[in-house]
Every structure is written in structure tokens, then in C-alpha cells.
Amino acid sequence: MNAAANSAANPPVALTIAGSDSGGGAGIQADLKTFAALGVFGASAVTALTAQNTAAVRGVHPTPAPFVLAQVEAVLDDLPVAAVKTGMLATAEIVRTVAGLAAAGRLPRLVVDPVMVSSSGHRLLEPDAERRYVEELLPHAQVLTPNLREAEVLLGRRIGTLAEQRAAAADLAALGPATVVVKGGHSVSDTPGEAVDVLWHRGAARELRSRRVEGGNNHGSGCSFASAIAALLARGRPVEAAVTEAKAYIWTAIRGAAGWSLGAGHGPLDHFGWASGPAPG
């Protein structure tokens, strides 16, 4: 089969390389729902199993790195993957494996969401993998989407203001990614009431602002945001449009779930607009 050939009748294909969230709100499950919601066929390579729900991560069982590679190669050898998103990479060995694939030019339109800690506070990346992220993977990312805490870890300094969030985006771009979005879901102090992301693209910083949805159902917002960017890139959108449209998609998905009470912790998003459309069934 020729993996590069894609008939006009086929949907675009995106690949997520990420961890499984048994609770269904984040990770692979969020990624595949987002791809489907945005009209993209999703393939997946699972980097870890997590025993997780809306309240806590109870356990993590990483995939051996050679089997992550086997999954990615099985997909790439067969399907016309147009964009790739990475999420939880769990171990230094998996970071190295994915970075090797990226360095070999095998991961097109690569969106890297540098997942390190879950919103419930559980580590999702070995601490000794952080340096490898910076040195081996970031240079190959087309788009990097850290939240504020991840940007702090990658840069080794505190980010407390919007000005510092803007500076962080610029400094992360200097490490290799063409485009950086420093997400403000965990608000910086001078943007109350808003979720302000800073987009660094083509040498300039720009703020993407939305009203902050209250209610706390934002489990998987970061995974879904990065997947939406990858899906829109797979559909051929230019990078800046993909990021701004992903921001609008994620706002609608968070807003839709604001009245839900699924689980005792941070609930999942309304990926398919169920809250505003006719009730399923």
C-alpha cells in the first residue's frame, strides 16, 4: 500500500500518540472524540494505560517503548496520516522513540502537548524525561501547546503575569517549535474572568482570549485543544487558523459541559455539542 496516496473521497487522517484515560475524559479517548467531532479519522498509539477517573489517577502502566514504535509504524505504513498529536509520553524511552520518529521526518504536522502532570496533580511523565523533551522532541514540533505549569518546567522559571506568559511563548519558540501556544486555562493573575492563551507564530505574540467558563468541567481540555489543532491541520487549515478555530471549539465543548455533573472531580467536555443539540436517543 502507498501510505502517501489519499483519495479525495477519504476523510483526512490524524494520529494521536498518547495515554489512555479509563475515565474517558482526557488522553486517547479525548483525542479520538475531538478528531471525530472535527471530521477527521483518528488512529492511535497508546503510550500508557492509566487507571483514572475525574477525581484522580490511581495508577499508570507505561507501554514498552518498542511497542509504542510498533503501533506508530503499523499506522504509518498503512494510513495516509496528515497530522500527528502527542500527549502523555510517560517515560524517557518513549520520548526518545517519538523524537527519533520525528527526526526521521515520519510525523507530519506534529503538535506536541507536553503533558507532565494531570489536573488532579499526578505525574504523567518521569522527571528525568523533561530534559529529553527539550533537547530531542521540541526541535521537531510544528506546534507546542504547554499549559502554564508545563511552560514553567520547560523553561525553568515562574510565570506569574501575562507579560511573562508572552515572554515564555517567545523563549519556547527559540527551542525549535515554529508555533507555540502557552495556554492560560490555569489563569495568570492579571487575567481574571478570561482564559487567555498566548500564540507565538512567525516571530510575533498574539493573545487568544475567551470568557472563562465557571464550573470546573475541564478535564481533558488540554488534550482536546491540541487534538483539535492537529485535526484542523489534517484538514488543511493554516497553522494560525487551526489554533484560533481550536480555541473556539474548546470553548464550546467546555461551555456545553458546564451543566453536567459526570463524576466527583473535574468532569469531561461536551465534544459533540450534545448540550446544545437534540438529546441523543
Ligand SMILES: Nc1ncnc2c1ncn2[C@@H]1O[C@H](COP(=O)(O)OP(=O)(O)OP(=O)(O)O)[C@@H](O)[C@H]1O
Ligand atoms: N474554564 C475555562 N473556560 C474557558 N476556556 C478554558 C477554560 N479552561 C481551559 N480553557 C481553555 O482550554 C484550553 C486548554 O487549556 P488548559 O490550560 O486547561 O490546558 P491543560 O492544563 O493542558 O488541560 P488539562 O486539564 O487537560 O491538563 C485553552 O485554550 C484554555 O484557554
Ligand SMILES: Cc1ncc(CO)c(N)n1
Ligand atoms: C492519559 C492522560 N493524558 C493526559 C492527561 C492530562 O489531562 C490525563 N489526565 N490523562
